[in-house]
Amino acid sequence: MPELPEVETVKRQLEKNIEKSKVEKIEFLDSRVIKKITAKNFQKKVVGQTVKKVKRQGKVLILELSSGAVLMHLRIAGWIVVSKKEQKYARVKFIFKNGKIMHFCDSRVLGTIKYLDDWKKDSLIQTMGPDALEVTALGFENIFKDKKTKIKPALLDQKNIAGIGNIYAQEALFCAGIHPEREANQILKKEYQKLHKCLIKILKKAIESQGSSVDTFRNIDGDDGGYSSFLKVYRKAGLPCPKCKKLIENKVVGGRGTCFCSVCQK
């Protein structure tokens, strides 16, 4: 699932590829991904504008235009390809004056594209906590230490920290030896320090590897992310734990599938 490292990978590539490009035309193959505005109005707002800057806030990609911004969310099964070739699952095509074509692809049509005059007014961005990469160890502990919720759903809640999804929450908890159902206010300071360290380490390595490709994620050249081979527990239920060899369990926690080792994670 596209989470912080995957979205950051796309952001860095888009910076190099489409910054300073002028939108000449937009093609809608499936307008359901355009939210809050009709496809026609979206077109009116965006065509003729230049992409000034590409940004990321949590899992949201922001294309700042000369005036206003395009916000893209890949949700579960979205990815972006810049290529002149046709792309399977392309839902919207941005055709630039310099000949580049950005395809917003999404096999499940759950991703979203919006136009906002001011991207900071977006409801998700307004309620978002600090970016997972920017939070200090102390700040991290302070966000969670008084919460009565289970730690894993707390990590996934974008209002707490932004950018973590189901893959990296599970991986970070395994790395830190913390059970996903521990109540956040029962976790010790020392454990929070370790969890923070693990999370940052994993996110940075995943960015270096251009993300994890689970299901559909691809970078803008259409290539797989390289972090998948480093995943320790995500979707590994029934396989031996890489540390102790006990079989990895899978349990629904906070409504989401969660893999963990009951021996290594307490």
Add this chain to the structure above:
DNA sequence: AATGGGACCTGCGCGC
């Protein structure tokens, strides 16, 4: 206030 469940979607893997 916080939590839980359903809705949005469709490709895929499984069982028969």
Add this chain to the structure above:
DNA sequence: TGCGCGCAGGTCCCAT
């Protein structure tokens, strides 16, 4: 081989 079923997951929305 082919068919049908249900899971997967980020966010929003509603209900409790």
